[in-house]
Amino acid sequence: MLWAHDEHELERAYRVRITRAAQTDDTLRQLVDHTRQTVTLQQREAKAVPLIPVTVDHPGFTSVPDGARYPHTIQLVTDSLLPADTDEALQDSAQELFTDLTNQFGLD
Incomplete structure (x- = not known):
């Protein structure tokens, strides 16, 4: 109740x-x-x-290369770095990452 x-x-x-x-x-x-x-x-x-690739020439002038691609997104690029890697291995890894990125914009 x-x-x-x-x-x-x-x-x-x-x-x-x-x-x-x-x-x-x-x-x-x-x-x-x-x-x-x-x-x-x-x-x-x-x-x-879109993303536009801009290059810088030697005296500091910027330009967009002819025939470059304008992607809307950048694809993931990866590489492995080990603490014991030599300077040459690190430079090779950096070059590979650079090449993978610039290829997405059609830059050789």
Whole structure:
């Protein structure tokens, strides 16, 4: 048997929970909408602007090479470096990474 005081407390507790659930639901909707807008904006920006290779000539002038490709993303390039590698092995690794990156732009 519930007393009137207990019923009032129970009703108040339910109202508080319903209010909190509604606030949480609104906050979650706002977060999802914000995330969706951010992702959409990033996708538009990523697709709209291709990467342009710019080279620097000896006296410091910049130019875009003829026949260069303009990729929208750069593919991952990797190489392994070991602490015990010689200077020559490190230079070879650096050259391989450089070549892999420049090939994505059509630069030889």
